[in-house]
Amino acid sequence: MKFKIKQTSLKNVALTIGAMALLTSCVNTQSDKTYENAVDIPVNQEMVAELTDPPFVPTPVGNRLAKKLIVDLEIQEREGEMVSGVKYIYWTFGGTVPGSFIRTRVGDEIEFRLKNHPDNKLPHNIDLHAVNGPGGGAESSFVAPGHEKVFSFKTLNPGLYVYHCATAPVGMHIANGMYGLILVEPEGGLPPVDKEYYIMQGDFYTEGKYGERGLQAFDMQKAIDENADYVVFNGHVGAMTGDNALTANVGETVRLFVGNGGPNLVSSFHVIGEIFDKVYVEGGDLVNDNVQTTLIPAGGAAIVEFRVDVPGSFILVDHSIFRAFNKGALAVLNVQGEENEKVFAGEIYEGIYQPEGSVIQSMPTSGSSKPKEEIKALSFEEKMKFGKDKYMATCVACHQGNGQGIEGAFPPLANADYLNADVDRAIDIVLHGKSGEITVNGKKYNSVMTAQALSDEDVANVLTYVYNSWGNNKTDVTPEMVNAVRNRK
Numbered sequence: 437m438k439f440k441i442k443q444t445s446l447k448n449v450a451l452t453i454g455a456m457a458l459l460t461s462c463v464n465t466q467s468d469k470t471y472e473n474a475v476d477i478p479v480n481q482e483m484v485a486e487l488t489d490p491p492f493v494p495t496p497v498g499n500r501l502a503k504k505l506i507v508d509l510e511i512q513e514r515e516g517e518m519v520s521g522v523k524y525i526y527w528t529f530g531g532t533v534p535g536s537f538i539r540t541r542v543g544d545e546i547e548f549r550l551k552n553h554p555d556n557k558l559p560h561n562i563d564l565h566a567v568n569g570p571g572g573g574a575e576s577s578f579v580a581p582g583h584e585k586v587f588s589f590k591t592l593n594p595g596l597y598v599y600h601c602a603t604a605p606v607g608m609h610i611a612n613g614m615y616g617l618i619l620v621e622p623e624g625g626l627p628p629v630d631k632e633y634y635i636m637q638g639d640f641y642t643e644g645k646y647g648e649r650g651l652q653a654f655d656m657q658k659a660i661d662e663n664a665d666y667v668v669f670n671g672h673v674g675a676m677t678g679d680n681a682l683t684a685n686v687g688e689t690v691r692l693f694v695g696n697g698g699p700n701l702v703s704s705f706h707v708i709g710e711i712f713d714k715v716y717v718e719g720g721d722l723v724n725d726n727v728q729t730t731l732i733p734a735g736g737a738a739i740v741e742f743r744v745d746v747p748g749s750f751i752l753v754d755h756s757i758f759r760a761f762n763k764g765a766l767a768v769l770n771v772q773g774e775e776n777e778k779v780f781a782g783e784i785y786e787g788i789y790q791p792e793g794s795v796i797q798s799m800p801t802s803g804s805s806k807p808k809e810e811i812k813a814l815s816f817e818e819k820m821k822f823g824k825d826k827y828m829a830t831c832v833a834c835h836q837g838n839g840q841g842i843e844g845a846f847p848p849l850a851n852a853d854y855l856n857a858d859v860d861r862a863i864d865i866v867l868h869g870k871s872g873e874i875t876v877n878g879k880k881y882n883s884v885m886t887a888q889a890l891s892d893e894d895v896a897n898v899l900t901y902v903y904n905s906w907g908n909n910k911t912d913v914t915p916e917m918v919n920a921v922r923n924r925k
């Protein structure tokens with residue numbers, strides 16, 4: 437087997453081993469004949485389904501025969517972190533958003549055991565789009581806290597399907613994270629690839645706006661207005677960046693099982709710097725080749741495949757692009773290996789091009805061009821607090837939650853030699869933006885940061901926060917220092 441499951445809970449490992457023992461101890465009694473109707477595919481052994489947390493997926497079915505497959509899923513309502521400093525109560529299938537990945541094959545008879553943890557406050561249920569039957573199983577699975585419901589169905593149609601809670605108010609249960617994917621592989625399994633990952637987009641609606649700290653409650657009105665504060669992959673901002681980025685090696689084929697839980701938004705799924713060699717459109721049989729961006733409806737999915745040809749950081753986004761850089765819909769695939777100049781030669785020339793009057797774009801200020809009257813920070817502690825709020829609202833989308841940046845795209849602000857070398861330069865960058873090549877901690881960046889429309893007070897707060905976090909040199913930046921840079925010639 438080529439696949440590696442990098443991270444499964446101990447329970448899952450034990451289940452897998454148990455399942456493997458079952459597989460090898462039985463005699464293969466079914467013939468290889470294919471059945472006209474999936475309904476007629478016989479099942480004669482029992483097996484406990486391996487379930488995985490995102491972004492990992494269970495072992496492929498390969499050419500195993502159809503079985504009675506037991507899926508044991510526990511609903512948990514639990515607090516999690518949307519972005520650094522912002523807490524949210526998620527409702528989950530299996531403790532994660534999206535819920536555990538379920539991998540089956542056509543003809544399996546699924547015995548679904550849905551458990552609602554006794555500490556939970558609400559009843560829930562499950563509607564699996566892979567089911568042929570009323571409510572996708574919703575009616576049969578409605579379960580109160582401290583109870584378990586069992587129902588069963590046969591997988592008739594191969595494909596990648598969404599499952600979600602369908603308890604009223606349905607939109608709220610989905611908005612809180614109650615969705616996941618179930619894969620039904622065809623007879624003989626999907627063609628083997630080198631790496632497989634599980635990604636699911638979701639939109640979130642909170643009382644506070646993006647980055648506002650503390651425990652944030654669900655906001656029904658914003659959800660009805662489809663005015664999302666967060667649009668994220670795998671439940672929170674940065675689920676697959678930094679140390680949690682996806683990985684692959686040059687030359688490998690990567691398959692992404694991508695779902696969209698919604699509740700509202702349609703995803704324009706794109707990988708910056710890659711072309712999908714294959715897309716299983718909407719998760720069905722239709723395969724489209726050579727695709728740049730694929731639409732994934734709310735309550736739908738797609739399987740995308742591509743070979744990675746050169747090393748680097750490839751950024752996965754919803755190409756409705758403000759969602760990526762301002763609401764969190766951004767993940768990273770780090771590819772390691774040999775450069776291939778035939779495929780990509782990098783920068784081969786840079787000259788000066790400066791049309792008369794060209795300036796760096798600045799961010800629009802809403803309404804008047806003068807910043808509003810604001811509360812001044814009175815103490816260093818207050819400065820740090822205000823600065824952190826500003827950072828979470830303004831800088832975090834690019835420079836990331838712990839200032840670690842994203843290699844190849846956004847330079848780090850954590851332990852950053854470039855930042856610590858020159859405070860006036862840092863002030864100038866926040867006030868006026870920055871473009872052109874710079875080197876930060878030995879790595880080159882050549883991109884554009886737009887000017888941030890912030891008051892002297894805000895710039896002082898946010899930079900004091902940055903300088904006094906993550907191993908930087910503890911400079912205390914004052915509004916006077918900012919004003920001096922703003923007014924210098």
Ligand SMILES: [Cu+2]
Nearest residue numbers: 560601603609
């Ligand atoms: Cu629910």
